[in-house]
Amino acid sequence: MPDMEWLSRNKIWVGTAALVLIGAYAFYAVNSNIAVSMFSYAWFLAVPLVLGAMVGVIGERSGVVNIGIEGQMLVGAFAGFFAAAATQSIVVGVIVGALSGIAMGAFLAFSTVVGQLDQIIAGVVINIVATGITSFYFESGKTIPRGLPNFDVPLLSKIPLIGPVFFSDGPIALFALIIVFVLHFLLFKTRWGLRTRAVGEYPSAADTAGINVIALRLFNVTAAGILAGLAGTYLSMEATSTFERGMSSGRGFLALAILIFGAWRPMRALAAALFFGFMQSLASQLQASDVVNIPQQFINLLPYVLTLVVLAAAAGRVRAPGAVGQPFVKGD
Amino acid sequence: MKAKPFLIAAPAALALALAGCGGSTGNSTDGSSTAPKDCSSADVFCIGLVTDTGSVDDKSFNQAAWEGVKAMEGDGVQTKYIETKDAKDYAANLKQFTDQKYDAIVTVGFLMTEATQTAAKANPTTKFIGVDQFQEATVENVTGLVFPEANAGYAAGYLAGLLTKTNKIGVVLGQEIPPTQNYAKGYELGSKAANPKISVAKVYHPAGDNAFSDSPWGAGEAKKMLAQGADIIFGAGGGTGNGALGEVAKTSGAGTSLYCIGVDLDQWDTVPEAHPCLVTSAEKKLTDGTTDLLKQVKDGSIKGGNFNGKTGLAAFHDFDSKLPAEVKTKVADVVKGIEDGTIKVG
Known part of the structure; x- marks a missing residue:
């Protein structure tokens, strides 16, 4: 049976997931209020990381490193917020935020895939330009009519614990959750996914097989920009309803770490982002409740130290796509 | 592999030019x-x-x-x-x-x-x-x-202590440095003076470059505190604190059962999105x-x-008519007491 085969291949992951779920529900049984608020906070922090990591997954699976996610996010937050403030329409804001992500993605795609600019340099350029323009054109005192509203998904929001955590949030958070599964399906079950992985692993073989490597990379990196733009829009219009200079606060770089932690796979990246979010939530809870008398600086190290430990344990098992970082030149 | 140096140089030059603009x-x-x-x-x-x-x-x-x-x-x-x-x-x-x-x-x-x-x-x-x-x-x-941030924090905490119905209040702070520590200390002391049963949840931003501009973090912290029953949030830490104020403002019950308190300046003028919940601000007359x-x-x-410099509480604005007269008198007495030295904070 194929299902049994899948189970035995993924027994570590399924087992871990089951353990985590049991643990979470045990916590929920002990104190439902604190459990829900801590997991909600974890997901609240994880949303931009998940979206950012998905941008990385698409890019690196096609062979293009994107370290400009941070800048794409910042521009998305900026463009979305100010478009919404100017038009007083949050819908326009979200669309403009997503489009600005595409524009940044297109810059990365054309400069690295067509122009063969070093991918790291292109990413750094995006980050610097993003900080520059969002600071320069920033105007204070602008407001948007309201942030993106939270809503309850019918039926799903009634599930204990999972409902209030994942299905009572705003539209971008819900989208982030869905896109992980969609992307997993696309990447591993469709022709586009097979070609994308081929182009990222061994582009000359893919080229020989008749795949247009350049076109596919261009499309993927550009389109992935939508997700980065939305991650930014989430920061300025869903998580808050304000723009602050530098508000992406390193989340784009964290997303890259989560991408590696998640072994370049969408669902594992989701798990990694949730893990990181929960560690932050735990640090905050320990600090706020004052139950243990540990300096907060030390508690706040916890997410990073634990991530490092898990990363070290997982190291050696993860492998980057073969052609990541290398420009493709036909006939080389 | 052919190198195309102009493609490296052009965006890099652009980046430098724009970064120059940023440091305006x-x-x-x-x-x-x-x-x-x-x-x-x-x-x-x-x-x-x-x-x-x-x-x-x-x-x-x-x-x-x-x-x-x-x-x-x-x-x-x-x-x-x-x-x-x-x-x-x-x-x-x-x-x-x-x-x-x-x-x-x-x-x-x-x-x-x-x-x-x-x-x-x-x-x-x-x-x-x-x-x-x-x-x-x-x-x-x-x-x-x-x-003396502790004085401003004390007045804010005293007001919070009188207003809370759940006996749980919170404070979202920027980086842990003496000014934020003093706000937190005053806030705790003031709230306990008004209401001995109160518990105060207190979080500092994990120290870093963005401790005062990470509004999503502040919003998340406020959200968690509210979910755990806090009904008054004091946001003390630049943009990070403002994120917390914004989160309280958009939660249902803002202004009727949930309140927020701003910091440093009269944030009524500076954070319009917090109007639904912003009772007052712990003000440094900077x-x-x-x-x-x-x-x-x-x-x-x-x-x-x-x-x-002087410290105090900013105006109540829209909440002036909503706050019970008794609360306003008590808070005014405390502010006066701090000013003339009859109340010693810390």
Whole structure:
């Protein structure tokens, strides 16, 4: 049976997931209020990381490193917020935020895939330009009519614990959750996914097989920009309803770490982002409740130290796509 | 593989150009007197302001200090600010003013204490005003404008203690440095004085570059506190705190059962998105203090060391009619008690 085969291949992951779920529900049984608020906070922090990591997954699976996610996010937050403030329409804001992500993605795609600019340099350029323009054109005192509203998904929001955590949030958070599964399906079950992985692993073989490597990379990196733009829009219009200079606060770089932690796979990246979010939530809870008398600086190290430990344990098992970082030149 | 150097050079040059724009400097003269005056002349009184990392319109410290500088504008006065983009640039930004022989230089924020003292020692004729910078050792030409944050926090906490129905309140802070620690301490003491059963949840931003501009983090912390039953949130930490205020404002019950309290300035004017919940702000009279000290520089009476600015609570605005008269009287008594010294905080 194929299902049994899948189970035995993924027994570590399924087992871990089951353990985590049991643990979470045990916590929920002990104190439902604190459990829900801590997991909600974890997901609240994880949303931009998940979206950012998905941008990385698409890019690196096609062979293009994107370290400009941070800048794409910042521009998305900026463009979305100010478009919404100017038009007083949050819908326009979200669309403009997503489009600005595409524009940044297109810059990365054309400069690295067509122009063969070093991918790291292109990413750094995006980050610097993003900080520059969002600071320069920033105007204070602008407001948007309201942030993106939270809503309850019918039926799903009634599930204990999972409902209030994942299905009572705003539209971008819900989208982030869905896109992980969609992307997993696309990447591993469709022709586009097979070609994308081929182009990222061994582009000359893919080229020989008749795949247009350049076109596919261009499309993927550009389109992935939508997700980065939305991650930014989430920061300025869903998580808050304000723009602050530098508000992406390193989340784009964290997303890259989560991408590696998640072994370049969408669902594992989701798990990694949730893990990181929960560690932050735990640090905050320990600090706020004052139950243990540990300096907060030390508690706040916890997410990073634990991530490092898990990363070290997982190291050696993860492998980057073969052609990541290398420009493709036909006939080389 | 063919290299295309122009493709590297062009975006890099663009990036540098734009990054240059980012570190913008501004001139307050608004075009009325475009030509910069000669600051070394005795007739011209030049005031320069260097912001802490953040902008001059940050709705917080930098803005309030800059407003204090602008209040000095008039004949023979030149004012100018430089926005610091990176803490590494403090010294370089200060040097721009000292090189042009500015008469008074205002530096904003606790983190600039050391850079200000270093510049002052190198330029003994220039007067420095360090907003929010406690002076451990007196440098003759540096005056630290300090505020007993604990006093402002105490008044805010006292109000929170009277208003809470759940006996749980929270405070979302920026980086853990003495000013935020004092706010938190005063807030806790004040709330316990009003309501001994109260519990206070307190979080500092994990120290880092973005401790005062991470509004999503502040919003998340507020969300978690509210979910755990807190009904009043004090947001004390620039943009990070503002994120917390915004989150309370958009939660159902804002203004009827949930309230938020701003910090440093009257945030009613500066964070409009917090109007639904913003009862008041724990205020440092930063603008007045800056202007007072600049006047002292001008008439030559300024002394090195520390200068205590005033603190208090900002106006209640829309909540003036909603708060019970009894609460308002009690809070006014406490504010008065702190001012005349009958209430000692800490």
